[in-house]
Amino acid sequence: METLVLKLHEIEAVKFGNFKLKSGIFSPIYLDLRVIVSYPDVLRQVSEAMWKAVEGNAKFDVTCGVPYTALPIATAMALDHGLKMLMRRKEVKEYGTKKAIEGHFEPGQTCLMVDDLVTSGMSVLETLDALNAVKLVCTDVVVLIDREQGGKENLKSHGLNLYSALTISEILSILSKHGKLTDEVVKSVHDFIAANKVVKPKVETQAAPKRLSYEEKAALAKNEALKRLYNTMVAKKSNLSVAMDVNSTEKMLALVDEIGPHICCLKTHVDVLDVWNDGVAKSLTDLAEKHNFLIFEDRKFADIGNTVVSQYSGGVYKISEWSDIVNAHIVPGPGIVDGLKQVGLGQNKGLLLLAEMSSAGTMAKGSYTEETVRVADENPDFVIGFISVNPNSWTKKSKDRSLVHMTPGIKLQKGGDGLGQQYNDPKSAIARGSDVLIVGRGVYKAEDPKSSAAEYQKAGWEAYLSEL
Numbered sequence: 001m002e003t004l005v006l007k008l009h010e011i012e013a014v015k016f017g018n019f020k021l022k023s024g025i026f027s028p029i030y031l032d033l034r035v036i037v038s039y040p041d042v043l044r045q046v047s048e049a050m051w052k053a054v055e056g057n058a059k060f061d062v063t064c065g066v067p068y069t070a071l072p073i074a075t076a077m078a079l080d081h082g083l084k085m086l087m088r089r090k091e092v093k094e095y096g097t098k099k100a101i102e103g104h105f106e107p108g109q110t111c112l113m114v115d116d117l118v119t120s121g122m123s124v125l126e127t128l129d130a131l132n133a134v135k136l137v138c139t140d141v142v143v144l145i146d147r148e149q150g151g152k153e154n155l156k157s158h159g160l161n162l163y164s165a166l167t168i169s170e171i172l173s174i175l176s177k178h179g180k181l182t183d184e185v186v187k188s189v190h191d192f193i194a195a196n197k198v199v200k201p202k203v204e205t206q207a208a209p210k211r212l213s214y215e216e217k218a219a220l221a222k223n224e225a226l227k228r229l230y231n232t233m234v235a236k237k238s239n240l241s242v243a244m245d246v247n248s249t250e251k252m253l254a255l256v257d258e259i260g261p262h263i264c265c266l267k268t269h270v271d272v273l274d275v276w277n278d279g280v281a282k283s284l285t286d287l288a289e290k291h292n293f294l295i296f297e298d299r300k301f302a303d304i305g306n307t308v309v310s311q312y313s314g315g316v317y318k319i320s321e322w323s324d325i326v327n328a329h330i331v332p333g334p335g336i337v338d339g340l341k342q343v344g345l346g347q348n349k350g351l352l353l354l355a356e357m358s359s360a361g362t363m364a365k366g367s368y369t370e371e372t373v374r375v376a377d378e379n380p381d382f383v384i385g386f387i388s389v390n391p392n393s394w395t396k397k398s399k400d401r402s403l404v405h406m407t408p409g410i411k412l413q414k415g416g417d418g419l420g421q422q423y424n425d426p427k428s429a430i431a432r433g434s435d436v437l438i439v440g441r442g443v444y445k446a447e448d449p450k451s452s453a454a455e456y457q458k459a460g461w462e463a464y465l466s467e468l
């Protein structure tokens with residue numbers, strides 16, 4: 001440790017003088033660990049010293065560097081000890097994945113936070129918030145230097161154990177022993193530290209808002225179809241919606257009868273069927289009654305208000321007569337919601353807005369997704385929720401916690417279909433804030449669609465219960 005401290009002093013990562021801090025106060029010591037990236041031997045010694053401080057004390061699945069100074073340190077530690085590492089973004093991008101935490105992990109895994117130094121613990125607590133928001137569990141933090149200004153106590157009060165390779169007192173005593181500091185400087189630093197203890201960090205952690213149960217959402221719901229959906233989910237212990245995208249009407253009806261007991265909602269694409277008439281519509285609504293599920297026609301309306309009125313209520317399909325839920329893009333502007341509402345509200349129907357899509361390269365993201373929240377908030381009587389993929393990353397902007405998130409692109413095995421579809425497994429989708437999982441080929445193309453529906457029902461429901 002002596003060699004490391006002398007080296008840190010030599011490269012001016014630890015400096016003594018009279019330094020104006022961000023807070024405006026003057027400090028006789030200044031720590032600038034950013035410079036160690038220019039000294040690979042020091043970087044390795046630092047990461048090794050930190051590893052020794054935490055090794056055997058903390059149990060964890062992954063590590064996460066606190067941006068920015070600690071990122072190279074965490075990387076060195078990960079490389080030398082074969083640790084899985086995550087990175088926190090300070091600025092969440094408006095494009096791409098919009099992830100605050102980069103890297104692969106599973107919700108519920110434990111994460112060791114890696115920082116360069118701790119004063120009050122504020123930056124660690126900000127990272128803790130970001131990690132907790134994606135359901136990572138954190139109990140331990142490792143730093144190179146504890147400034148002994150109250151950070152350890154503050155972190156403890158948030159349930160975090162702090163491990164440090166060095167304290168300011170140890171640095172002072174090593175440098176003084178080697179004649180690098182006068183007694184006067186040592187005393188001024190001790191006095192400064194004692195006089196500048198930070199008892200409580202100014203930023204309190206924001207616990208991730210508790211997820212509402214389906215019963216709680218039902219109680220808040222302002223729309224009849226939405227209330228019915230949640231009540232059905234609770235009664236059947238199912239958050240599964242099957243997308244029955246087969247072309248044969250006969251096969252569709254037979255399969256729906258088989259899987260009916262396992263679903264809360266059937267999703268249809270009426271325009272892919274080979275036969276459609278009032279009799280088929282009647283068979284479908286009879287099955288919905290027999291097995292107690294709602295019907296969601298995935299029509300994805302995208303026209304002006306006047307046109308969608310006809311598309312929803314008229315034509316060959318007369319969608320409003322047999323479906324409980326439809327969906328729409330907001331590309332045309334709010335007039336599309338007004339048009340659909342004119343038809344559906346009086347008949348207790350509900351509308352989902354396509355906030356995100358599961359397909360690669362989707363344009364439904366960023367400010368477009370956020371605009372759907374605004375449109376939903378303006379129509380609480382008719383808009384019942386969203387087609388979404390990663391709702392936890394943007395729903396904080398919504399006032400209405402009753403809204404439902406229905407997520408397509410679900411399969412027990414992650415992957416794609418070669419045509420842009422991107423699959424997530426039920427557990428990760430629910431952890432990202434989804435309420436209803438939409439499964440198509442995973443069920444209707446399975447060897448035994450009924451068993452497959454039962455399997456997805458169980459996986460989805462267990463994932464939901466584990467989040468409460």
Ligand SMILES: O=c1ccn([C@@H]2O[C@H](COP(=O)(O)O)[C@@H](O)[C@H]2O)c(=O)[nH]1
Pocket residue numbers: 243245269298356357358359387408409410421438439440441442
């Ligand atoms: O973003 C979206 C919106 C809708 N879908 C529809 O969901 C199903 C998914 O079927 P799989 O066979 O499970 O891929 C299908 O009806 C799509 O039209 C979607 O996938 N993504």
